[in-house]
Amino acid sequence: MNPLPPTAPAPVAAPVPRTDAPVIDVAEERRRTAGAALTPHFNAAGAALPSHSVVSTVVDHLRLEEQRGGYEAAAERRDRLDDVYRSAATLVGATAAEIALFDSASTGLRVLFDALRPERGQRIVASSSTYVSHALHLMSTARERGVDLVVVPHDEHRRVDLAALETLLSDGIPSIVTIAHVPTSSGLVEPVERIGGIVKRYGGTYLLDATQSVGHLDVDVDTIGCDVMVTTGRKFLRAPRGTGFAYVRGSLLERLLPTAPDVRGARWTSVSTWDVDASARRFETWEGAIAARLGLGAALDETIQRGVAATEEWLVAAGRRLRAALSDIPGVTVADPDGTASAIVTFVIDGVASADAVVALARRGVRVVSVPATHGQWDLGDRGVPAVVRASPHVYNHDDDMTALLTGVAEISRGAGR
Ligand SMILES: Cc1ncc(COP(=O)(O)O)c(C=O)c1O
Incomplete structure (x- = not known):
């Protein structure tokens, strides 16, 4: 576990470009989703937030x-x-x-x-x-x-x-x-x-x-x-x-x-x-x-x-933005293959076990998961990666959620000693 010491200077989060896929109305999706206002939830690949209806x-x-x-x-x-x-x-x-x-x-x-x-x-x-x-x-x-x-x-x-x-x-x-x-x-x-x-x-x-x-x-x-x-x-x-x-x-x-x-x-x-x-x-x-x-x-x-094509476009763009911003954070390595076109984003933080990073992010209210090699020996095991942090957005995640995630990751990475 590498919690950030309380006295550490606030790290600068990577800039998050605005969502410009107008076909998905994120504000409306958030209105329809009670959990969206409560926590930046990036676990659609685990179990996403359901809508009111x-x-x-x-x-x-x-x-x-x-x-x-x-x-x-x-x-x-x-x-x-x-x-x-x-x-x-x-x-x-x-x-x-x-x-x-x-x-x-x-x-x-x-x-x-x-x-x-x-x-x-x-x-x-x-x-x-x-x-x-x-x-x-x-x-x-x-x-x-x-x-x-x-x-x-x-x-x-x-x-x-x-x-x-x-x-x-x-x-x-x-x-x-x-x-x-x-x-x-x-x-x-x-x-x-x-x-x-x-x-x-x-x-x-x-x-x-x-x-x-x-x-x-x-x-x-x-x-x-x-x-x-x-x-x-x-x-x-x-x-x-x-x-x-x-x-x-x-x-x-x-x-x-x-x-x-x-x-x-x-x-x-x-x-x-x-x-x-x-x-x-x-x-x-x-x-x-x-x-x-x-x-x-x-x-x-x-x-x-909502539209399958619009959803795909929005989610793939969100994954791309997240990967680009994460890879700009010192000590963070994106673990997805180059050119990945999906909203499942995996990464590791140098010197921080993925499970610990998940707990540290949860303390900041940000929900992601750790995927261990025991969930994919032919992939993670074969790559020699013991675990990755997985962040998976959905259409209810707005830019503030992205910023909270990136700020948290930057703080955790900085707390690891860089
Ligand atoms: C690729 C893939 N296949 C199958 C499953 C199993 O799904 P379920 O938990 O609904 O059985 C999962 C669950 O995470 C998965 O990621």
Whole structure:
């Protein structure tokens, strides 16, 4: 821990250029977001601040459950629940029948990866940007079922090396290619469309972990060419915790069965037979947090109304400004690959453990997180970086928030002895 001695002179924060993307009305976003006025919150990549209307949607439904009972309340809101699938489909360019709701991205990844039934003789090809829980699932599957697991080499920017991927897939071994669009451990953006082109050319199933990109970047499943896409609610979508959704391409859906059919997505038709729902709902479970799902629907609608392209442009510009300003602070090193085009900003402060920097910033009221190598051994571990500080803005962060973050980082860095 390196708190600044109280007598230290006030450091000069790096200048923050004004936001000049008029399509996002930051003042309006702040009015709609109770938490925005309370603290400079830079943790959209962890769990973003939800808007009033998302929170009211959840609370209203809980009140309805209080009055009617859970099943009766869900029946009253059936149309609105169906709308959640339509909104999710609209956002990612799918049809409602291709959408399944989950309680998290990890559940979606697990259920859908298992449904692909990887077996000996097949191969799992994963990006070095793979998220910890998914990587652990891939490794345990590989170990227990004798499936080959290959972490595809990366280029000098730590993106999937496309030539290496092509060479790998050209041997014809049936492969499941699983890629994190944007990882947890840096602002890297994988070349997901070009990966889609390669998987299509050589054959294979393309699973996209879009947990950090939906609500952040423009994610269109057809443009990308993925067969399966999974995301979570609470991050850049600003939905309640305990929500997530997945897309399964219609043509794949016809041959993909859940490994553990549930009464929600399957019908027990005789002593020893069952059939499954025609839609991606075949992968869902009966029980779910209906209030949170309705909140997800509200967050999806807000994202669509705000505009995906405008949001992406604003967030990428915010990430760029933050990186530029951080790299001007003595003792601070931005840890993202050069040219990173996302709002996930990672950095280290010389002589200050990332976890300590997070605590020191929290004392100043600024919220960021530390991402340790244990959350990404194929990335941070491979780079020999024990942990990074991660700051991830959203459309409710105004320039004063940026200044508070940069001032705090400058103070902490100065307190480390420079
Ligand atoms: C890239 C990525 N994938 C998957 C996940 C897991 O998401 P969830 O916590 O909703 O399961 C995360 C969580 O941080 C993530 O960053």
